[in-house]
Amino acid sequence: TIDLTLSVTESPQALARHAAKIFVDRCHDAIEQRGEYNVALSGGRTPKLFFETLALSQFCSGIPWEKVNFYWVDERCVGPDDQQSNYRLAKEELLHKVSATHFYRMKGEINSQDAADEYESLLRRHFQLSEGEIPRFDFMLLGMGSDGHTASLFPGYDGIEITNRLVTDQYIREMEAWRVTLTLPVLNNARACVFLIQGKEKHEVLTKALNLLSDRTLPAQRVQPHNGKLYWIVDQDAYTG
Template identity: 55%
Template sequence: MQGRSRSIHLSVHIHKDPAAMAERAAHIFAAACEEAVSERGTFTVALSGGHTPIPFFQLLAKSDWADRLPWDKMSFFWVDERCVDPEHPDSNYGLARRELLSHVPATHFYRMRGESDPVEAAVRYEQQIRTEFNLGPDEFPRFDFMLLGMGDDGHTGSIFPDSPALVEQKRLVIDQYVPERKADRLTLTLPVINNARLCLFLVTGSEKHEVLSRALNLLAEPTLPAQMVRPRGGDLIWIVDEAAATGN
């Protein structure tokens, strides 16, 4: 699988506000779900945290969206997690549970254990992914939908600039201490992210305009973590607000 040549399909959608962004993301999510369930019988999703995806989560939780989606055929994983208890306000799992998962009939959740020892939690999550995807020793999972965000330093997931995670090629999940945040994090690695069928970024705010311009330049040598997200044979979709797109 790793040796095959794959093209990248990039699209950028600019919307006025987070509500319009969420609507666009919901349509993309539903279309990806329909295709995955039709072809493979299940829809595998990896979620990110932060404030940006909240309108998207809340929209999916509303009845007009929730009632039309096959939640029993979805499996939810996480792109990254803060090393905190799931009840902690900073927990990515806790955010998704509060804003989305507790409001819909979804039952297949595979969370990162942020409250456990980070080294053990990373190993455990990698083993869980390998089991759920029925992977061989050198295989990577192929998620159907990967929800991502980007910080104003260009980080995505918990892969930060100058992080050892940037050069990791074998592991699926790593633990790392992030000096900028003075905290431990768990994160999927770039080979896992880049093996997804669809990577969708949600980005808001004028303060991210410059870094967004750099991240979208796929012709340049990648220097930012978000710029290194280049799914092989998959779709790369950016949904951004006007402030991020224009800097105003």
Template identity: 40%
Template sequence: MASDDYEIQIVANLDELSRRVAEEFISRTREAIQAKGFFTGVLSGGSTPKALYTLLASNRYLDQVSWLKIHVFWGDERCVPPTHPESNFRMASDSLLSKVPIPKENIHRMPAEQEDHDRAAQEYEHMLKTFFRLKTGEYPRFDLVLLGMGDDGHTASLFPGTAALKETKRLVVANYIEKLHTYRLTLTAPVINYASNIMFLISGEPKASILKEVVEGAYEPSRLPTQLIQPVEGRLVFLVDRTAASKLTKENPRTL
């Protein structure tokens, strides 16, 4: 990483990781609601966040969140209908949003099923500008952005070698991923970096080698897009289970 301004927190396993993030989510919602009356969070796809969403919807945590004041957004989305099995929206809906009393108008999904991918990205960008009342050149300030990391170093749908990595003006783009032969909608790195809190959720042995490269290796964001995530005025935390952290050697991590 080009900056050392981040934390790595190591936990025992996926269950403990989910519990820690659930508690962080609850703390950040309370903090934001007290400060301004509502909370804005960016959800991620993938198996690790799914465990978190299931936990947040459980009896253990359900009543600890003021769902009427929660607004959720997405960091990226596959270009499929919202009912498709591969949809990030569907995963979040099935595991969390359909099970909690969040108003439908507070759920801001990406319209990724549109055939015109660029138009879909522009629509989501326009929605963000309207919701956050942005002026030209401004970025939204999310209270919390949840991210995963692929075993190729991608995060959101910022994949290695893709055009979106160089985007500095747009909030949302349709990014073509050559190796997948498909487009995906994604927030751009500057938008993610303007958030108050950013948390990576990383679990499993297959992530160990790439995590070591990302945090201990040379700064090569075109190859390791996760390295682009460096908050402007916010907190960056890598929450990692022991198997994913098994190859780290620096003393930065603290085990919880």
């Protein structure tokens, strides 16, 4: 069984507010129970409005940001100031605005294999993992591409099958680009995985993806946290097309 909540919102703004509310609620629970909140962020278009919304005083004022640790789900192989950088997006739209102090980016500017190795070591250190252990994030922000990819785990590539690594690099032929990404075991060990899906162009893939129980061919469908909650928050445009 999976603990899935599907929410359909009337607009992208409502989607962002709904996700921000979940972020805040889970933050309070995590801090009360464990004293910190470990978050992993994705990039792409959809998180922008979520970050902006979270930075509004209505949401951000109640959060003890010094107890929030930000990590990344994936990164493009570009420098931290590049327009394409997932780190840059989060920094500009959220981290700077709320004066976040603990954030740990994937290094898109160095060789992707080294960046993956470094990030894996960083996670092992921070989460004090022994051999074979997997970090348990409190809030994993995810998106889905029109091809069904999530994080930088793409259909038809071996990254999605990797089980002996926390972080990997992956060359994406269609994009002629390298990516660095958390692997599926890390996604599926989270306490909450939160997909944000927005726009008509996602309708077709969303219709397929939501057959989570009978079909697990798309990488996004394989995100089914074994001891956590799965949220799919989608807007009306994506849901009805």
